[in-house]
Amino acid sequence: MATTQSSLTDAPVRVGDLIEVTTGAFAHGGEAVARVGELVCFVAGAASGERVRVRVTEARKRFARAVLVEVREASPERVTPPCPYFGTCGGCQWQFLSYPAQIAAKASILRDQLQRALRLPDMALNSFMQPPIGMRDPWAYRNTISVIADAEGHPAYRQLHSHATVAVDHCPIAQAPITRALAALTREGIEGEVTIRTDLDGAAVALAPDERTPTQHMLLGVPFRTDGTAFFQVNTRREARPELAALLPDDWQPTDGVSMADVLAALVLKGMMLTGHETVLDAYAGVGTFALLAAPHARRVIAVEEVEAAATDTRHNARVLGRENVIVHTRKAERLLPALHESVDVAVLDPPRAGCAPAVLDALLALAPARIVYVSCDPATLARDLVTLTARYEIVSVYPVDMFPQTFHIESVTTLIRKETQEAAT
DSSP states (O other), X not given: OOBOOTTOTTSOOOTTOEEXXXXXXXXXXXXXXXXXXXXXXXXXXXXXXXXEEEEEEEEOSSEEEEEEEEXXXXXXXXXXXXXXXXXXXXXXXXXXXXXXXXXHHHHHHHHHHHHHHHTOOHHHHHHHBOOOBOOSSOSXXXXXXXXXEOTTSOEEEEBTTSXXXXXXXXXXXXXXXXXXXXXXXXXXXXXXXXXXXXXXXXXXXXXXXXXXXXXXXXXXXXEEEEOTTSOOOSBOOOBOOGGGGGGSOTTOOXXXXXXXXXXXXXXXXXXXXXXXXXXXXXXXXXXXXXXXXXXXXXXXXXXEXXXXXXXXXXXXXXXXXXXXXXXXXXXXXXXXGGGOXXXXXXXXXXXXXXXXXXXXXXXXXXXXXXXXXXXXXXXXXXXXXXXXXXXXEEEEEXXXXXXXXXXXXXXXXXXXXXXXXXXXXX
């Protein structure tokens, strides 16, 4: 195949072309940005500041996408991925980047998305953007993985950008009990899809699709049950983190370290600023983590969760914990909130990657809680939703929290205060 020289930058590139480019910053989605003349080219597998040879995989009028073929001049942040499946397995995208570079890139992407959407100057962004919080050891953190059987019945992940499989007998980002279970399942064989979860007793539980075997997790010292179909924060491996003590609740003194899930929950509680008199709305409650952690510090908590299994877990966890001030609605947030006719003081949002439905945002503006805490796993949809919310709310803080090391996924906790409330406080 002929190589398209980078000097021919005025001509549009075509799928299959080989070109040489210099990469700039990372874009949302984890690809490094390069330019071919006026054309923006998103390069998977490249670090920022590298000279690379790439193959074009998608070519459009305003942008192109490409994959790395060869590194001509490497970034000092490029490292050797320790996982033998990296580059084939689709689970991780950034193992070739040093961990400090990953953290910095995620914070930069989040900041860029907010700046573009909200059109704020640097000084305004600096007033609420907080330093990113990452792990000390960014490996062996996941408490859940899902594998499928390959043609030989071995546990496998999907290959990158493909329905093909790659057999795996260990996973460096999974917790140790999962790696042990993977090795056993490789020897024994599996059928169909299997989810492997860790439990509080240090074992791993292998679950078939829709299997309702419960597992136990701990968050800020509080136990939570989840069944086989419900979501729980995946980064629960604890580390000694004395430098984060100021972020943690005063009534919790960890003896076995702090997980990133703990940090996320602590930031949510910090953003709520509960005094015991508030009505709290948790609009995407899941198994009730934020709702039940808030309950001892609030007058009343309204938890809304559309997934029946998760709502059932919320009710179970509320009973076990004695949280009698929590009411659970099994409904879509966009259906319930517009019909909610009661005063709400604090709202917590933890929507899926698509962000909040417009009906949810409109209902929140009508309910007008004094504070909103928004947990986001997608900076683009967060930025979009903040454009709506900042019509009536001021952003107090945005914390980037690295729940998913070795990947480009970005979690954050944003706290907003109603503008009239802020003015009254000053």
